């Protein structure tokens with residue numbers, strides 16, 4: 381029969397673990413996005429359970445890849461997460477339970493050695509979304525007995541379920557946010573986000589005196605593309621233009637779909653002459669790079685109007701100035 385003192389001690393340990401889990405759950409519930417939640421979750425677990433290391437193994441392709449999007453390329457993800465195949469994850473969790481292991485050689489082929497630096501034992505906790513295994517939290521510790529395979533895993537299971545639930549909520553929020561602010565066809569931000577961004581830039585200009593510039597962009601003879609090649613091709617052209625524009629601008633510049641075949645780019649901290657140079661570079665790019673389409677090279681060109689923000693100007697006036705510049709440019713072009 382277990383000794384009473386031991387039972388009291390075990391119950392004290394269990395209570396302390398339950399408290400820590402509750403604190404983690406409470407904190408991550410307030411995270412505004414799945415990206416923020418994942419970051420905070422890993423920090424909190426590492427700190428509260430005093431682990432040697434923690435990382436996230438993400439199944440490839442991840443059901444949340446499109447939402448995490450560029451974030452999967454971020455420094456945080458490079459440092460803290462690793463892509464793995466779903467098959468590898470399933471081998472770790474054949475019964476969807478956490479895996480405890482202190483014979484690390486058996487994990488070596490499946491896990492990069494860098495993740496196991498300084499580790500003598502590891503715990504892998506499955507995360508599930510819509511009943512599909514999509515990730516595993518990897519805890520490492522320098523104590524060989526910390527994650528001994530003979531130990532119970534109830535607390536780790538609870539952690540996995542709670543983290544999955546919170547993540548699922550955060551993903552629903554991400555999806556709503558995405559639908560409200562991004563254009564489905566081209567993947568770039570929509571007019572609503574453009575208005576917010578320009579308003580913020582105008583406030584910054586007023587407070588710190590830093591001007592910025594706008595490009596108002598129109599695809600040349602776009603209607604003809606629709607008429608000659610069909611609407612599907614027109615859609616592909618819009619996605620191509622948005623994609624190229626997004627890649628050709630700097631990280632702190634932003635591209636938005638304004639309407640139809642029109643895009644707006646905000647150039648943070650750029651003067652009129654700098655913005656003119658960007659506009660020339662963008663127009664020249666499309667002149668040189670026709671879009672590959674069904675084995676053909678389809679000419680897709682753009683025109684860019686430019687305006688620099690002026691003190692006291694509001695958003696409509698600034699957009700109008702860039703649009704008028706575009707109109708002048710287009711009026712000067714040959715009509716054929």
Ligand SMILES: Nc1nc2c(ncn2[C@@H]2O[C@H](COP(=O)(O)OP(=O)(O)OP(=O)(O)O)[C@@H](O)[C@H]2O)c(=O)[nH]1
Nearest residue numbers: 598599600601602603604606611612614615640641
């Ligand atoms: N395929 C496709 N076409 C669209 C979409 N939104 C708007 N359009 C079409 O885009 C065309 C824009 O035509 P215009 O504004 O006359 O522009 P344009 O043909 O480029 O003429 P210029 O600006 O004078 O060079 C219209 O025919 C719209 O029907 C879309 O999401 N997909």
